[in-house]
Amino acid sequence: MSDEQPTTNVGTDILFENDVVRVWRMRLAxxxxxxxxxxxxxHVFVYANPSVMEAEVSGEDERIRQPSDEGFTFYREVGRDGLLPHRLTNVGTTESTHYIVELxxxxxxxxxxxxxxxxxxxxxHETNW
Structure with missing residues (x-):
C-alpha cells in the first residue's frame, strides 16, 4: 500500500450514532x-446481500478473500490498539452492502x-481466512 493515511471511517455512511454504538453502511459497486x-x-458486520470481497491488509502480502452470503454476520474484538489498516474491494459481479455496528x-x-x-x-467459493 502507498503512503496513504488510514481513516477511521469504516463504512461509506453513518446511519446512527450515540454514546454506545455507531452504525455504518458500506456499499461498494x-x-x-x-x-x-x-x-x-x-464491531459486528452483517451482510445484506451475497458479496465476494477481498481485503488488502497493510504489511501483509496475501489478500483475504471473503465470499459472504446474505445474512453473513461476524463479531470482532480489535484489541487495545485496533486492527491494522486495510482496504476492501468488491471482486464480485453485483453491488455489495453490509452494515457495521461499532461498540x-x-x-x-x-x-x-x-x-x-x-x-x-x-x-x-473459496475463502482463505
Whole structure:
C-alpha cells in the first residue's frame, strides 16, 4: 500500500450514532474499493446481500478473500490498539452492502481476536481466512 493515511471511517455512511454504538453502511459497486481504514472499536458486520470481497491488509502480502452470503454476520474484538489498516474491494459481479455496528469504548480484549461468525459463506467459493 502507498503512503496513504488510514481513516477511521469504516463504512461509506453513518446511519446512527450515540454514546454506545455507531452504525455504518458500506456499499461498494463491483470493482470498487473502500478507503484505507482501521477499526478501533469492537464491531459486528452483517451482510445484506451475497458479496465476494477481498481485503488488502497493510504489511501483509496475501489478500483475504471473503465470499459472504446474505445474512453473513461476524463479531470482532480489535484489541487495545485496533486492527491494522486495510482496504476492501468488491471482486464480485453485483453491488455489495453490509452494515457495521461499532461498540464504542475500549475493546473487551487487550489483543485483536479472530472473528467469530455464523458460517454463512457462499457455497462453492473459496475463502482463505
Amino acid at each position: 463491483p470493482g470498487e474499493s473502500s478507503e484505507l481504514h482501521r477499526h478501533l472499536h469492537d 464504542l469504548g475500549p475493546s473487551r480484549s487487550d489483543e485483536p481476536q479472530p472473528p467469530v461468525h455464523n458460517g454463512r459463506l457462499i457455497p462453492g
